[in-house]
Amino acid sequence: MAITSLRDPWFISALCLCALLGVPIIAILWSFTEISVPLWTHLIDTNLSLYIGNSLLLALGVGLGSGILGVSLAWCVTQYEFWGRSWFQWALLLPLAMPAYIMAYTYTGLFDDLGWFDSRSLVGAIAFMSLVLYPYVFMLAKTAFSGQQQQYQEVAATLGITRSAYFIKIALPIARPAVLTGVALAMMEALADYGTVAFFGISTFTTGIFRTWFGMGEMQLASQLAGGLALFVLIVLGLEKHSRRNMRFYQTQDLPVNKHSSSTVQPANPLTIQSPLSYYLLSAYCFTVLLIAFIVPVTQLCVWAWGTVQTIDVAEYWTLLVNSFSLAFVSSILIVFIALCLSYAQRFSQTKSVGYLTQFASLGYAIPGTVLAIGILQPFGWLDEQVNYIWYEWFGEYIGLVFSGTFVALFFAYCVRFLSVAMHNTQTGLERIKPNIDDAVLTLGRGRMSLMRRIHFPLLRKSLLAASILVFVDVLKELPATLILRPFNFNTLAVKAFEYASDERLIAAALPSVTIVIIGIIPVIMLTRAMKQS
């Protein structure tokens, strides 16, 4: 086994990539080598149960909230015809561009003025996060539902299975990997969130990590907490994978069905026309979600931003815009490429452990950005030192920092943090292509390159685009790691928004915030257009 693994080029390259991306995670887990008993005792005696309880409630709440919203909306737009359906199909993705903490700031500002109720609670945090994170579920579930074969429905109908029974017994189980992937992403993001919960004063695992680090100056204990969080996520993801170990989810007979349907000019998935009442009821549901999750907060931000627009320095603002866009653009290409390589390694490799490797490498998503950044700084600092000594040996001078405090560190951080987002898309995309297509192509004497280029890429186009756009938007919104790792004199929109917000100048933070949303919208619209075309 071991020898065959080492001969397997897919395994070797996956191992190298994952080892590299796993460095910060290992650096964080390394903290467990020294355990301070008095500190742990204090933590257990005081707040640990509160941290765990609140974090679990938050993650479960967000998982449930985003799951219900995402699945129900996806079901509506793929199964029923209603007013504005084609428009909602893409518009419902828009909240993705809204960072959760900005949503929180905006709504509390709004509610404070109105004085309706206090949104700064665990329930508020769950609601706001669910509203901005449901698009992960929506997007993946929509693809899964619309990819489901029409025969299933027809067979179900002949067996007298009602529409709702069909949804529960057939459609949802088939869409399970996609839905759970989306829910897992949302839950991981909720677990790693700091901005929203800190603002609401909710003691979660993440605020506990920062309390321990900043307040007590105990970096080690903070890393241990972060490591614990990562291990927890690893176990949960592992259990989910384990529970569906004997299931496979392929799209069967995809090509013949399409051929058939195109010849008879019938859509693969005819939409159900509803009674006039539900025709508008469904529109009302979609619109309400969009209103709360996007239209209201963006309008409020625009109103605030409008008040400050005269005071801005145009050149500085342009630089911020360019910086944010370029970082997000370059990272999305880089990360999707890495994700694709790893997904292929998993598909082609004979070694089972590739799956575990990639799972480990994509853990970064569940680690708070600041902790992850420290996990990068430490090994990079060591590496820089070695580079400088070697350089001195050869050239008689020091070169300075090559890795820390440069774009290298920044891009590396994004790769570790957002690989998971891209991987989920590329993997689900690849999983849905039946391996017998590969076999057929290979038997016909074509190489793997040809298989990828001619068969896989056209089929993967949507997944790749979705992956790059999700990463793009995530990098655009990313704050904590950017804040620590960025080079001198380099700011992004998220950094600027944070600076104002941390100074409690929410109105001034509106313009950079709304710009993040607007830049984030552009690729979301592109994505949906592209999806419609294919």
Place this chain on the structure above:
Amino acid sequence: MRKIVFGLFASVLSISFVATNASANATEASPQQLNIYSARNEALIKPLLDQFAAQHDVTINLVTGKADALLARAKSEGRFSPVDIIITTDVGRLSRAKSQGLTQPITAVLPDFVTLQDPQQHWVALTTRNRPIMINPKKIAPGEITRYEDLLKPEYKGRVCVRSSTNIYNQSMVAAMLIQQGEALTLAWAKGLVDNFARRPKGGDRDQIKAVVAGVCDIALANTYYLAAMRNADAESVAIANQVKVVWPNQSDRGVHLNISGIAVAKYAQNTDIANQLITFMLGQQAQDWYAKTNHEYPVDPKIEWSSTLQAMGTFTSENVELNQVGELNAKALQIMDKSGWQ
């Protein structure tokens, strides 16, 4: 067509990205460089740095962020760290930087008025910031509250607002109390305060001030510059801030809690001369005046006139504690707050 438009858009942005960063590199040809890690936000430091850069023909490179994150960065960068100057908004972080070996003694000759500094001159205060009690004068009679200890009175049950104990200002306040009152009294104070909380701590200092006006509570603890900033902001903020009154606590005994914003020279600074010149500049009249007038912080130079907003809040006596100790006791303070149930 769309692809072409997007391609053009992306390339224009990428080119300007390269161009901006190339021009940043080009300016590095300037003779002197000063690299700064600042826990102070860019808006509250850059104007002064720009003035200094112009006066001394030096290029200033700035990274802002959270203090502990910046310290962690400097630490992991080690002896090759480019940082020359560290600026923070809290004494705890300065003493932590010193104890982690990230600083070196300041060699500049400091003005006579400088009293708030490290004994070995590893850091020096630039401004002071106080954390008094703020009340709704319609609900609390004048003279009713004169000490921090008064907040524990049973009649104030459910009437006190303060932000989370995760916030550094609260931690420093409790650490300073720990030095002056000892552990038992401090814990009792924290517990009593928690008993009188109107709500679970949430939001920032401004939110506590707003809560007092909104009637959620009648008493808040907040730093003065937040109130001062609100009194100089939009009409709505001014209206809120004017309904709150500042009470300077413990004026007959230990004084109101005091914290500082400060500056230090990094251990491996490349350019210690210019770094020390910056410190002299920050303690100079121009910079001190800017902080007092624009950011409504108390200047360390007593000759500088305060902003009219600060003057209107009145004069006061501050507590007199060994500031490095405040930093050292930060962890202890947090543990006490943990025990008291202050979230």
